[in-house]
Amino acid sequence: MPQNDASALRTYSYLGPRGTFTEAALAQVSEAEGQIWRSVNNVGEAFSDVASGVSHGAVVALENSIDGGVSAAQDALATTAGLRIVGEYLVPVDFNIVAQRGMTLEQVSHLNGHPVAYAQCRRWIEKHLPRHTHIPSTSNVAAAANLLESDVADAAIAPPNITEHYDLEVLAEHIGDNINAVTRFALVTTSRSIPEPTGADKTSFVAELPVDQPGALLDMLEQLSTRGVNMTMIQSRPIGDELGRYRFVIDIDGHIRDERVADALMGIHRFSPRVTFLGSYPRADKAPVRFDARYDDDVYIEARDWLRGLISGEPNPEA
Numbered sequence: 598m599p600q601n602d603a604s605a606l607r608t609y610s611y612l613g614p615r616g617t618f619t620e621a622a623l624a625q626v627s628e629a630e631g632q633i634w635r636s637v638n639n640v641g642e643a644f645s646d647v648a649s650g651v652s653h654g655a656v657v658a659l660e661n662s663i664d665g666g667v668s669a670a671q672d673a674l675a676t677t678a679g680l681r682i683v684g685e686y687l688v689p690v691d692f693n694i695v696a697q698r699g700m701t702l703e704q705v706s707h708l709n710g711h712p713v714a715y716a717q718c719r720r721w722i723e724k725h726l727p728r729h730t731h732i733p734s735t736s737n738v739a740a741a742a743n744l745l746e747s748d749v750a751d752a753a754i755a756p757p758n759i760t761e762h763y764d765l766e767v768l769a770e771h772i773g774d775n776i777n778a779v780t781r782f783a784l785v786t787t788s789r790s791i792p793e794p795t796g797a798d799k800t801s802f803v804a805e806l807p808v809d810q811p812g813a814l815l816d817m818l819e820q821l822s823t824r825g826v827n828m829t830m831i832q833s834r835p836i837g838d839e840l841g842r843y844r845f846v847i848d849i850d851g852h853i854r855d856e857r858v859a860d861a862l863m864g865i866h867r868f869s870p871r872v873t874f875l876g877s878y879p880r881a882d883k884a885p886v887r888f889d890a891r892y893d894d895d896v897y898i899e900a901r902d903w904l905r906g907l908i909s910g911e912p913n914p915e916a
Contacts (some may be wrong), residue, residue: 606631606632606633607628607629607632607633607652607653607654608632608633608634608635608646608651608652608653609623609626609629609632609633609634609635609652609653609654609655609656610635610636610637610642610643610646610647610651610652610654610655610656611623611634611635611636611637611643611655611656611657612636612637612638612639612640612643612656612657612658612736613636613637613638613736613738614636614736614738614739614742615636615738615762616738616756616758616759616761616762617736617737617738617756618658618688618690618737618756618780618782619656619657619658619782620634621688622656622658622686622688622780622782623656625686625688626654626656626684626686626784629654632653635651635652637655638735639669639735640657640658640667640669640670640673641669641673643655643656643657643785644657644673644674644677644680644785645677647680647785647786647787648677648678648679648680648787650787653786654683654784654785654786655784655785655786656686656782656783656784656785657670657673657782657783657785658670658780658781658782659671659685659781659782659783660780660781660830661690661713661717661778661779661780661781662775662777662778662779662780662781663690663716663717663774663775663778664713664716664717665832666830666832666846667713668832668834670783671832671834671846672834674785674803674846674873674875675803675834675844675846675873679787680785680786680787680875681785681786681787681788681789681791681874681875681876682783682784682785682801682875682876682878683784683785683786683788683792683876683878684783684784684792684878684879685781685782685783685784685799685878685879685880685881686781686782686783686784686881687779687780687781687782687881687882688779688780688782689778689779690717690773690778690779690780691756691757691771691773691776691778692714692717692718692737692754692755692756692757692771692772692773693754693755693756693757693759693767693768693769693770693771693772694708694752694753694754694755694767694768694769694772695741695744695752695753695755695759695760695763695765695766695767695768696744696751696752696753696765696766696768697744697745697765697766698764698765698766699766700751700752700766700768701768702725702726702752702768702769704751705726705729705751705752705768706728706729706730706751707729707730707732707749707750707751707752708722708726708729708730708731708732708750708751708752708753708754709732709733709734709740709741709743709744709749709750709752709753709754710731710732710733710734710737710740710753710754710755711733711734711735711736711737711739711740711754712733714737714740714754715731715733715754717773717774717775717778718754718772718773718774719774720774721769721772721773721774722772725769725772732749732750734753737753737754737755737756737759738755738756738759738762740753740754740755741753741755741759741762741763741765742763744763744765745763745764745765752768753765754772757770781881791853791854791876791877792877792878792879794852794854794855794877795852795879795883796885796886797879797880797882797883797884797885797886798850798851798852798855798877798878798879798880798886799829799848799849799850799851799877799878799879799880800848800849800850800851800852800853800858800862800876800877801846801847801848801849801875801876801877802847802849802862802865802872802873802874802875803844803845803846803847803872803873803875804817804844804845804847804865804869804871804872804873805836805842805843805844805845805869805870805871805872806843806845806869807868807869807870809841809842814845816868817845817865817868817869818831820861820864820865820868821849821861821865823864824857824858824860824861824864824892825857825888825889825891825892826849826850826851826857826858826861826888826892827849827850827851827886827888828847828848828849828850829848829849829850830846830847830848831845831846831847831848832845832846832847833845833846834846844871849861850886850888851877851886851888852877853874853877854877855894856892856893856894856896856897856898857888857892857894857897858877860897862874
């Protein structure tokens with residue numbers, strides 16, 4: 598970290614302490630290199646940092662390939678005004694069991710671990726530690742750190758690199774139930790500047806249903822399907838004002854500057870009483886978005902020109 602001109606540096610918040618998967622995601626953010634990294638305790642604090650101007654941006658987990666959407670982050674994005682996603686990053690997820698030196702796996706009866714990590718290792722844990730008690734932790738690294746600060750737990754679920762930061766012993770490696778597990782992280786800022794389209798983009802938004810009646814969700818999603826827009830994720834979250842009222846966090850393929858995506862968003866805006874645009878940004882996997890040629894930008898532009906000609910009284914070239 599540069600020691601001079603610290604006032605010119607930008608601050609980025611992440612779920613700490615050091616060694617978390619979120620820090621690994623932040624390490625992929627090129628514009629954060631050499632800047633100030635601020636460790637926070639939870640997603641709410643990270644978003645508050647950004648909204649208040651304490652931090653230029655924050656990296657948060659949005660989705661896991663095993664457990665789906667991260668509800669705390671989705672709720673905060675839906676309810677914190679002015680936030681935008683400008684990038685996404687993928688981090689492979691792997692876990693070890695660690696303990697203080699001298700402890701054996703057979704002696705473990707109280708296991709500290711973040712609830713998401715615990716869920717991703719449940720089968721292994723139930724097989725090898727059938728009589729354990731789970732003690733929830735605020736983060737995977739905090740679970741390991743707690744072993745040196747208290748005697749509440751015998752062991753912890755932690756990232757593979759945890760022994761680089763704490764003097765602990767590894768009792769078991771690669772305990773995740775799925776070796777292909779990956780977590781998707783987002784870089785969130787208050788910038789109103791939308792990243793340029795790359796052809797491999799994703800758009801995120803939140804929408805509420807206008808009424809609670811049969812087919813209401815289908816009617817809204819048809820705004821996407823009739824324009825050839827692929828939906829990659831949908832997660833329902835309670836609005837909280839009354840029982841049975843939900844908002845939907847939705848990811849789709851494409852960029853808001855793509856004609857088909859823009860037209861679909863306008864259709865959803867006409868349909869839904871509240872739509873919150875969360876951002877269009879490059880896909881982490883850089884996979885090009887594929888769609889039917891009927892929904893190419895040129896087709897929309899030609900159709901608008903055709904309609905404009907009809908309204909203005911120009912001769913119909915097909916007549």
